[in-house]
Amino acid sequence: DAGITQSPRHKVTETGTPVTLRCHQTENHRYMYWYRQDPGHGLRLIHYSYGVKDTDKGEVSDGYSVSRSKTEDFLLTLESATSSQTSVYFCAISPVGDPTYEQYFGPGTRLTVT
Amino acid sequence: QQQVKQSPQSLIVQKGGISIINCAYENTAFDYFPWYQQFPGKGPALLIAIRPDVSEKKEGRFTISFNKSAKQFSLHIMDSQPGDSATYFCAATTIFTSGGSYIPTFGRGTSLIVHP
Numbered sequence: 001d002a003g004i005t006q007s008p009r010h011k012v013t014e015t016g017t018p019v020t021l022r023c024h025q026t027e028n029h030r031y032m033y034w035y036r037q038d039p040g041h042g043l044r045l046i047h048y049s050y051g052v053k054d055t056d057k058g059e060v061s062d063g064y065s066v067s068r069s070k071t072e073d074f075l076l077t078l079e080s081a082t083s084s085q086t087s088v089y090f091c092a093i094s095p096v097g098d099p100t101y102e103q104y105f106g107p108g109t110r111l112t113v114t
Numbered sequence: 115q116q117q118v119k120q121s122p123q124s125l126i127v128q129k130g131g132i133s134i135i136n137c138a139y140e141n142t143a144f145d146y147f148p149w150y151q152q153f154p155g156k157g158p159a160l161l162i163a164i165r166p167d168v169s170e171k172k173e174g175r176f177t178i179s180f181n182k183s184a185k186q187f188s189l190h191i192m193d194s195q196p197g198d199s200a201t202y203f204c205a206a207t208t209i210f211t212s213g214g215s216y217i218p219t220f221g222r223g224t225s226l227i228v229h230p
Contacts (some may be wrong), residue, residue, distance in 0.1 A: 031216055040119075042203060042222035043158070058217075089142030090157050096216045101146060101209055103218065 003027050006091050006106040014114055019078040021109050023091030025071075031094040032074040033103070034058075034066060036087040043090065049074055050096075081113045116184075117141055118206050120221025127228050133191040135224045137204035140185065144206040148218065149189050152201045161202070192205065194228045201225050 003026030013019050023032060034046040035058075045058030047066040055066050063085060065077045078085055091106040119138045127133045137147075148163035164171045164178040164187065171178045177190040191198055205218040 029177075029200070040123075040222065043220040045217065048217060079182075092157075094216055096209075101163075101207075102160045103158075103214055103216075105159065107157055108155075 002012060004091060004093055004104055006089075006095075006109050008109060009107065010110045012112045012114060013081050015082060016080050019081050019111065021076045021078075021089055021091075021111070023074040023076070023093075023106060025074075025093045027093060027095070027104070028071055029093040029095045029104075031096050032068065033092040034064075034074065034076045035062065035090045035092065036085075037085050046076065046089075073084075078111075081111075082101040083113050084114045085111065087111060117219045118204060118221045120224060121167040122205050122224060123222070124225045125227070127194045127226065128195065129196060129228055129230050131228075133189075133192050133194045133198065133226055133228070135189045135202055135204070135226070136186065137188065137206075137221050138184075138186045139206045139219075141206070141208070141219075142185065143187055143208045144167075144219075146179065146207050146209045146218075147178070147187050148205050148207075149176075150205065152223075154200075158201075158203060191226075192204065194226075196228045196230050199228050 005024045007022045033048040035043045044060045048051040049055045067075045089109045092103040095102045149161045150158035151161040152158040162173050175192045180187045202224045204221040207218040
């Protein structure tokens with residue numbers, strides 16, 4: 001398994017509170033991504049990073065911010081959690097330049113906003 | 115606008131049968147088409163991928179068929195087994211024509227159940 005971990009794995013929070021999810025990799029891969037997975041919607045990209053301090057928005061970035069101050073860590077922050085942000089969040093990493101261009105996904109974080 | 119359309123949303127197959135999942139794309143600049151497999155409670159994992167310079171790629175019981183003119187590609191699982199029961203995602207990206215960025219667009223997924 002690729003060296004990618006997510007924390008926490010499960011979280012329940014209240015509407016209006018800030019939440020930060022952490023993705024940590026030991027592979028030194030350049031690209032890191034945050035996705036959310038919801039029934040009927042598949043995997044939707046929230047934000048991605050192509051290097052330290054280099055980030056960009058995905059298709060569902062409203063209400064989310066990210067930071068990457070080190071190669072190995074990519075943080076996703078829900079500034080003021082809403083019930084619509086209840087979802088399973090996956091982090092992924094990719095070397096981009098490896099011949100397979102594979103994305104390696106973490107185990108996911110199940111977030112419930114009450 | 116959904117750039118990669120995947121069908122069916124769910125699929126039930128008997129053990130030993132053939133499972134077929136289809137994807138269609140709109141962006142003719144897409145040049146890399148991976149398929150991911152996801153088991154319950156786990157993250158997706160790369161299953162097989164194809165580039166548009168070939169029409170078919172086979173790895174074991176899994177085959178991708180690619181039709182560039184129709185902008186369609188499909189996953190065929192031969193001799194389907196109960197252990198193949200999972201969610202399958204197709205994806206597409208412009209990796210070789212975009213200066214090296216890699217932002218795949220995913221289909222919405224197909225839930226496959228293989229009955230014993």
